[in-house]
Amino acid sequence: MKNADEARESGVSRGVDRTARYVLDIIPESAGPRRATARGSVIHSVRGPGSQTFLAVEHSAGIVLRPGRKFRASLGSDRITEYDAPVGCLIINPAGVDSTFAWSQTRENAVVSISPEALSELAAHESDRADVELAPPAFGTVDLRALNIAQMITAELTGTLPPNELYLDSLLTVFGVHLLRTYTSRSRPAVSPKGGLSAVGARRVREYLDENFARKVMVAELASVAGVSPNHFIARFASTFGMPPHRYLINLRLDFAEKLLVDGGLAIAEVAYLAGFSDQSHLATTMKKYRGRTPTMTGYAPGRN
Numbered sequence: 001m002k003n004a005d006e007a008r009e010s011g012v013s014r015g016v017d018r019t020a021r022y023v024l025d026i027i028p029e030s031a032g033p034r035r036a037t038a039r040g041s042v043i044h045s046v047r048g049p050g051s052q053t054f055l056a057v058e059h060s061a062g063i064v065l066r067p068g069r070k071f072r073a074s075l076g077s078d079r080i081t082e083y084d085a086p087v088g089c090l091i092i093n094p095a096g097v098d099s100t101f102a103w104s105q106t107r108e109n110a111v112v113s114i115s116p117e118a119l120s121e122l123a124a125h126e127s128d129r130a131d132v133e134l135a136p137p138a139f140g141t142v143d144l145r146a147l148n149i150a151q152m153i154t155a156e157l158t159g160t161l162p163p164n165e166l167y168l169d170s171l172l173t174v175f176g177v178h179l180l181r182t183y184t185s186r187s188r189p190a191v192s193p194k195g196g197l198s199a200v201g202a203r204r205v206r207e208y209l210d211e212n213f214a215r216k217v218m219v220a221e222l223a224s225v226a227g228v229s230p231n232h233f234i235a236r237f238a239s240t241f242g243m244p245p246h247r248y249l250i251n252l253r254l255d256f257a258e259k260l261l262v263d264g265g266l267a268i269a270e271v272a273y274l275a276g277f278s279d280q281s282h283l284a285t286t287m288k289k290y291r292g293r294t295p296t297m298t299g300y301a302p303g304r305n
Helices: 002-026 116-127 144-158 165-182 199-212 219-226 230-241 245-263 268-274 280-291
Strands: 034-036 040-047 050-055 059-064 068-075 081-085 090-093 098-103 107-114
Touching (some): 040 144, 059 144, 059 165, 107 144, 116 165, 144 165, 199 230, 199 245, 245 268, 245 280
Antiparallel strands (some): 034 040, 040 107, 059 107
């Protein structure tokens, strides 16, 4: 019996390494106790002032357990946002979206990550659809249900007894279902739209983004411009333009930045700001990632004009 238990535990751990390793790696061991489960991982983290930038491999969420002020964060191509974080503040970082976080005081939170495969599996049970896309709430949003689950996770991780992995995986499952019901376009079962945006809707969205790409643009406002439901907008947009809205927005910002750089009349930092990036470093990182070159490799010649 003991050998069977050890073999089973070893097998689960190996599976976990493939699905939950990245969150365990990017948050240092000194931050606090953590546990990997079959669906993802959970961590109770206490960290001094610092910053972090990473590309999410899993869906991850941070729930604030100690209030803080003047946090700075961005998701995807959005500009840096400064906000206060009360207890229960929830930050969602969908898989495949790069993020930047900075905090100037000790930060305590619970971190929950769940693999895309596991969330899709839960979605299939929830609404018979496995294709889900998380819609992160605005920075500073408080979610008391998420806080309640995070507190139970923290109590299990910091208790006197060794954490029960099965219990933690159950809490992670409950958290995943909460995400599906609250922060996805599949919150209510609906018939998936066929095709893309109408010709008129596509033209309006294109013109709207051409005029507003340098600022943060919300899915809800684009859906309103297109005249479709926010629940259906992302799928329709991708069908029409061949990419999700955030990628289309990045391309617009980079096209504009490259034009300004070639003109040579502005410093790179000014170009970054005008194109909708938080700073010169953000522009350089994004350009390198999506265009394979840096601002100085675009023919930039300061003072040309």
